[in-house]
Amino acid sequence: MIQIKMNGHAFEREIGFILALFYEDPKTAYVAEWRNDDDGALRIELTVEHTDTSARACGVLYIDGRRDEYAYERPYPAQDGKSRNKTAKQAISYTLLTLLERLTGIEQGWGILTGIRPTKLLHKLLSTGASQADAHRLLRDDYMVRPYKLELLQQIVDKQLEVVPDLYQIDRELSVYIGIPFCPTKCAYCTFPAYAIKSHTASVNPFLEGLHYEIRELGKWLTRNDLRITSIYFGGGTPTSITAEDLDALFVTLHESFPHMDKVREMTVEAGRPDTITPEKLEVMKKWKVDRISINPQSFTQETLVAIGRHHTVEETIEKYRLAMQMGLTNINMDLIIGLPNEGVAEWEHSLAEVARLMPTSLTVHTLSFKRASEMTRNRDRYRVASRDEIRQMMQMATEWTKAKGYTPYYLYRQKNILGNLENVGYSLAGQESIYNIMIMEEVQTILGLGCGAVSKLIAPESDRLTRFPNPKDPKTYNDTYKQLVDAKIKALDDVYFGTAMSI
Ligand code: SF4
Secondary structure: OEEEEEEOOOOHHHHHHHHHHHOOOOOEEEOOOOOOOOOOOEEEEEEEEEOOOEEEEEEEEEEOOEEEEEEEEEEOOOOOHHHHHHHHHHHHHHHHHHHHHHHHOOOOOOOOOOOOOHHHHHHHHHHOOOOHHHHHHHHHHHHOOOHHHHHHHHHHHHHHHHHOOOHHHHHHOEEEEEEEOEEOOOOOOOOOOOEEHHHHHHHHHHHHHHHHHHHHHHHHHHHHOOOOEEEEEEEEOOHHHOOHHHHHHHHHHHHHHOOOHHHOOEEEEEOOOHHHOOHHHHHHHHHOOOOEEEOOOEOOOHHHHHHOOOOOOHHHHHHHHHHHHHOOOOOEEEEEEEOOOOOOHHHHHHHHHHHHHHOOOEEEEEEOEOOOOOHHHHOHHHOOOOOHHHHHHHHHHHHHHHHHOOOEEEEEEOOOOEHHHOOEEEEEOOOOOOHHHHHHHHOOOEEEEEEOOOEEEEOOOOOOOOEEEEOOOOHHHHHHHHHHHHHHHHHHHHHHHHOOOOOO
């Protein structure tokens, strides 16, 4: 039990976030007076005082007869109430993080940074005129981001600007995400809109009908406004869960409906589950000039695949990878997850060794995250996962392994409840980076989401205001509402791009 006394503020949310960096599922009581029913409790008193120019936070920590104290003062960047409040929150977070790092010996590389897109923050600072040194100083001083994370961020930002030199002007184009919500089975850690295709066969055709309609109608809007498309990404679910004929028909509609298809810089199809890949589907993707596909092992340990509900074998991953390569789809990403149930350093080493035999053009290293809606989180007791130290060790192995094999990091994101408060990192061999992954992560242009579970993020050129427009996650609601949905989305697009809905 952790007891917290707050004086001069009510920043429970910020305190909860910092505590969760150090303790799994911490039990916290916010008290006016210390409770004496738990002798071993960690007790922390956190006080904020406002001066005319700054917020001053002070923390005192007590545990097992030990006392530690830390004070931190931060000047207000501006005098309005919002700036003063934000500064006070940061001062409390900074103070609490420092006390807990001293208590536990655990260093938090990301400091108090809560956002899932740290690279976006660095891009924003750099694109608005900050020098690299000033941007780094701000991240270090204001957020306690440690030098090794800053180095990683800068390396990724540099790589992204090399891959997309017009990154800061790319808001004149947009990218398209197409969500196909079916998979052979549902993986235990999954919270994506993914429905086992065999038990949802009746939904597939109506869903595809809606998707064709959505592509055609949004294609008219794109054509009317003469917009160029940077990248197209088929995700889900696993898009290759549908038949080769259905996949082919989607490409036909796409090419008939979208303008400037010859100028699209990249087209990706997630073929994540090897058990969905057939020569016919590979042939279709080759015919339509798909640039990248994903074939995702997640792990090369068979027992793990069984434990997480992926009904394919390790051999099938390797076999389908080789088949795709033979058929000319050679730009292949592989996803691996650190911290899957019952996996430790030995299993991770084995997975890396297997990847080394294949050398895919890109590799995305995820750290397991316990998302609220997943089967794994609901039954967390059933799954044994590695310790925080072991997770960090595996991440370090990934960093060293990718470097030794010639991969460089090119995108990164963090998630809530991610084991060890680490991050997911996309690595790539030179010139094989995914443009779509950069677009979605840095939020520099509109992403038009079509299909189930797709979330459109609408950004007008030269604006940093982002409007979200989510499609329904389940096929039934999508199938029942796609016509109204398309009308509402076009209205939202007109609002964002032209300030007012246009009549069609
Ligand atoms: S293959 Fe991907 S989308 Fe499908 S259930 Fe597994 S994690 Fe979810």
